[in-house]
Amino acid sequence: MASKELKALTREEVAQHNSESDLWIIIDSKVYDVTRFRNLHPGGASVFLEEDIPGQDATEAFFSLHRYEVLERPQYKRLQVGYIQGEEPQINPPIDSGAISKVPYAEPTWLVEGYHSPYFTEGHRKFQIAVRKFFDEVVYPDAQARELDGKRPSQSVFDKMAEVELHAMRMGPGKHLKGRTLMNGLVKPEEFDYFHELIISQELCRCGSRGYGDGMQAGCVIGLPPVLNFGSEALKARVVPEVLSGKRFICLAISEAHAGSDVFGLQTTATKTEDGKHWIVTGTKKWITNGMWADYFTVGCKTEDGFTVILVERVDGVETKPIKTSYSPAAGTAFVTFDNVKVPVENTLGEEGGGIFVMLSNFNHERWVMCCTSARSQRMIVEECMKWANQRKAFGKPLNSQAVVRAKLAAMIARAESVQNWLENLTYQMCNMSYKEQANKLAGQIAFLKMYSTRCAQQTATDAVQIFGGRGVTQTGMGRFIEHYHRTVPFDSLLGGANCKDAAEDVLADLGVRQAMRGMPKNARL
Numbered sequence: 001m002a003s004k005e006l007k008a009l010t011r012e013e014v015a016q017h018n019s020e021s022d023l024w025i026i027i028d029s030k031v032y033d034v035t036r037f038r039n040l041h042p043g044g045a046s047v048f049l050e051e052d053i054p055g056q057d058a059t060e061a062f063f064s065l066h067r068y069e070v071l072e073r074p075q076y077k078r079l080q081v082g083y084i085q086g087e088e089p090q091i092n093p094p095i096d097s098g099a100i101s102k103v104p105y106a107e108p109t110w111l112v113e114g115y116h117s118p119y120f121t122e123g124h125r126k127f128q129i130a131v132r133k134f135f136d137e138v139v140y141p142d143a144q145a146r147e148l149d150g151k152r153p154s155q156s157v158f159d160k161m162a163e164v165e166l167h168a169m170r171m172g173p174g175k176h177l178k179g180r181t182l183m184n185g186l187v188k189p190e191e192f193d194y195f196h197e198l199i200i201s202q203e204l205c206r207c208g209s210r211g212y213g214d215g216m217q218a219g220c221v222i223g224l225p226p227v228l229n230f231g232s233e234a235l236k237a238r239v240v241p242e243v244l245s246g247k248r249f250i251c252l253a254i255s256e257a258h259a260g261s262d263v264f265g266l267q268t269t270a271t272k273t274e275d276g277k278h279w280i281v282t283g284t285k286k287w288i289t290n291g292m293w294a295d296y297f298t299v300g301c302k303t304e305d306g307f308t309v310i311l312v313e314r315v316d317g318v319e320t321k322p323i324k325t326s327y328s329p330a331a332g333t334a335f336v337t338f339d340n341v342k343v344p345v346e347n348t349l350g351e352e353g354g355g356i357f358v359m360l361s362n363f364n365h366e367r368w369v370m371c372c373t374s375a376r377s378q379r380m381i382v383e384e385c386m387k388w389a390n391q392r393k394a395f396g397k398p399l400n401s402q403a404v405v406r407a408k409l410a411a412m413i414a415r416a417e418s419v420q421n422w423l424e425n426l427t428y429q430m431c432n433m434s435y436k437e438q439a440n441k442l443a444g445q446i447a448f449l450k451m452y453s454t455r456c457a458q459q460t461a462t463d464a465v466q467i468f469g470g471r472g473v474t475q476t477g478m479g480r481f482i483e484h485y486h487r488t489v490p491f492d493s494l495l496g497g498a499n500c501k502d503a504a505e506d507v508l509a510d511l512g513v514r515q516a517m518r519g520m521p522k523n524a525r526l
C-alpha cells in the first residue's frame with residue numbers, strides 16, 4: 001500500500017478497533033489491521049486477543065517474538081492501514097542502507113563516533129561507506145533469497161560487482177588493478193591497500209549467509225592468484241579479464257577424498273602426451289568451493305617431477321557433482337571428476353614440479369582474508385546477542401538483567417575486540433612490508449591469529465546459542481542468524497590448514513611456534 005493511502009490516526013481511534021471482528025494493533029507508531037490475518041498468523045490466532053493487545057500498542061510484544069524483517073515482507077506490509085499522527089517510528093531497520101550500527105560493540109572502533117584509529121584514513125572511511133551501501137542494497141537481499149533457495153548468487157549481482165571492480169579488488173592490492181576505476185573512482189589503483197581489502201571482506205560477511213558468502217567468488221579469491229602470479233602472459237590475458245568481469249568463474253581444486261589438503265598425498269595425475277604439447281589429467285577432487293559453476297579449475301596434480309599446478313578448463317571429461325554440506329548449496333561445493341582431460345601445457349602454473357611454491361605463495365593472504373571474515377562474523381553475533389538480551393524479557397525482566405548472560409556477552413565482546421585489534425595491527429604490517437618480509441615475519445603471526453580467531457568464533461557461537469535458547473537452534477525467526485552461524489562456523493576452523501584438514505587449527509598454531517623457534521637467538525639462555 002502506498003504511504004499516501006495510509007490514514008493519520010490517534011491512539012484513541014485505534015483503541016475503538018478492539019474486538020475479534022475488528023482488530024487493530026500499533027507497532028512502532030504504525031497501525032495494522034489484523035482482523036483477517038489473525039487466523040493466518042503463524043504464531044496462532046489467540047495471541048491477538050490477549051488483554052494488552054487489541055486496539056493497543058503491541059510494539060514490545062511484537063519485538064520480543066519477531067525480527068524487524070517480518071514487517072518488511074510484502075504480505076505483512078500491506079496489513080498497515082495507518083500511522084499515529086505526530087509520532088515517528090523509533091526502531092531502526094537492522095539493514096539500513098550503509099548506516100553504522102549504534103549498538104555498542106556492533107562495529108569495530110574505527111567506525112564508532114568518538115574513537116580514533118592509527119590505521120584507517122578518511123579515504124578508507126569514504127570507501128567503507130560506499131562498500132557498505134553497495135552490499136546492503138545489492139548483495140544483502142540476494143544473499144537472503146539465495147541462501148534459502150540454494151541457488152548460486154545471481155548473475156546480476158556479479159555484474160554489478162564487476163561494474164565497481166569489486167572482483168578485482170578482492171584479489172588485494174597489485175598490478176591487476178592498474179587502469180581500473182575502483183568503486184566509481186573513490187580510490188586510485190596505486191593507493192588501494194590491504195585495509196581497503198579488509199573493508200571489502202568484512203562488509204561482505206555482514207550479509208550473514210555463509211554459503212552465499214562463499215558462493216560470492218570465494219573460489220576466485222583462492223583460485224585466481226596462481227594464474228595471476230604464475231600464469232603465462234597469454235593465459236592471463238585470456239582468463240583474468242573474464243573472471244574479474246564476473247562473466248566466467250574459477251575455483252581452486254586441491255583437496256581430495258583420501259588426501260585432504262596433503263599435496264604430497266594427491267592422487268590426481270597429469271601425464272604428458274607423447275608430443276609434449278598436452279597434459280592428460282585424471283583423478284577426483286572433493287569439497288571444491290564454487291566448483292559447481294566453475295569454468296576454470298586451478299588443479300593440484302601429481303606429475304613426474306612431483307606436484308604441479310595446472311589450470312584445467314571445463315571441457316569434455318570434467319564433471320561436477322554437488323556435495324551437501326552444513327551450509328547452503330549457494331557455495332557451489334563440488335565433487336569434481338577429471339577423466340582423461342586434455343589440457344595444453346601452456347596452462348601450467350609455475351614450474352613443473354614447483355606446485356608447492358605456487359600454493360604456499362598465497363597461503364598467508366588466504367588465511368588473512370579468513371581472519372577478516374571471522375572477526376566480522378563474530379561481531380555480527382555480538383550485535384544479535386546484544387539486541388536480544390536487551391529486548392527479550394524472561395520472568396518479567398530483560399535477559400540482560402541476568403549476570404550469567406552479561407558474563408557471556410562480556411566474553412564474546414572481548415574476543416571480537418581482540419581478534420579485530422590484532423588483525424588491524426597485522427594488516428598494517430602487511431601494508432608496510434615487502435612480499436618477502438611478509439613471508440618471513442608474518443606467516444607465524446597470521447597462523448596464530450587464524451587459530452585464535454576461529455577458536456574464539458566457535459566459543460562465541462556456543463555462547464550465543466545459550467543466550468538465544470531454543471531459538472538459537474531454530475532456522476527461522478529471532479535466532480536464525482545464530483542457528484546459521486553455529487551450524488556453519490566449524491568450517492572456518494578447517495580452512496587454510498597447513499597440509500591437513502584434520503586438526504587444522506593445531507597445525508596452524510604449530511606452524512607459528514616452529515617459525516618462532518627458528519628465529520630464536522643462538523645465544524638466548526635463561
Ligand code: HEM
Pocket residue numbers: 025032034041042043044047048050053058061062065066067070071076079476477478
Ligand atoms: C502485524 C503483526 C504481526 C505479524 C505480521 C506477525 C507475523 C508472524 C510471523 C511471520 C511469525 C512466524 C515467525 C517468524 O517468521 O518470525 C510469527 C510468529 C509468532 N507471533 Fe506474530 N505477527 C504479528 C503480531 C504478533 C503479536 C502482536 C503477537 C503477540 C501478542 C504475536 C505472537 C507471535 C508468536 C507467539 C509467534 C511464535 C513465535 C515463535 O515461534 O518463536 N505476533 N508472527
